[in-house]
């Protein structure tokens with residue numbers, strides 16, 4: 192579980208190349224792992240953003256948005272994670288469909304990339320649309336370009352590509368040509384919007400949900416989502432689901448549950464650091 196290489200992709204976003212031969216051997220697009228970096232540490236679910244079976248490595252992309260993820264991103268090359276559990280979840284089924292539009296927002300590019308790559312290798316025409324808050328937050332653009340027949344960008348502040356949400360270019364592509372499937376990965380409101388647009392054009396849409404997870408094996412119920420009126424667990428039934436059937440309203444509500452505790456944990460840690468500096 193050693194970190195072989197590490198690269199800062201954007202502010203607070205780090206890519207790790209990790210030695211994990213047993214996971215690499217079985218990994219498929221859509222799979223994820225659960226990572227613990229220290230004893231008593233939080234369990235962090237991260238998508239397998241790439242894998243190399245021959246070299247026995249997997250690629251993980253981590254955004255420092257809380258206490259644990261910020262600490263993980265500080266780990267140096269040569270350090271080891273305490274444990275990695277995986278591959279977990281159901282793989283995204285790769286088929287030759289024709290034209291597939293892959294839409295990602297923010298960190299969603301990391302879980303989208305292995306799907307886009309496999310779709311490309313299966314002979315599909317892949318049109319990729321990537322959105323971010325600003326230019327410096329766009330990640331894995333070269334990797335996405337290598338597997339896409341067409342690649343468009345959007346930024347919220349207009350610093351690169353289309354000025355606005357990525358769902359506008361999605362609407363333009365669906366208006367322009369026949370598309371066989373849309374794959375959308377990113378923040379929940381972005382996926383909900385992409386699903387709405389795909390539904391308008393009656394195009395099947397697949398999403399990868401980033402629900403809160405604890406054990407990752409279907410036992411705690413923390414990652415439950417409602418899909419087609421039925422309760423599903425993201426960790427064992429997903430994280431890939433038929434986007435048209437997902438109850439996004441409920442998912443958004445559940446994602447707000449632990450926000451206060453997380454902010455408290457981060458604040459406590461930073462305050463402690465400030466006190467130490469002041470000594």
Ligand code: FES
Nearest residue numbers: 405407409412426
């Ligand atoms: S993370 Fe516990 S049931 Fe899915």
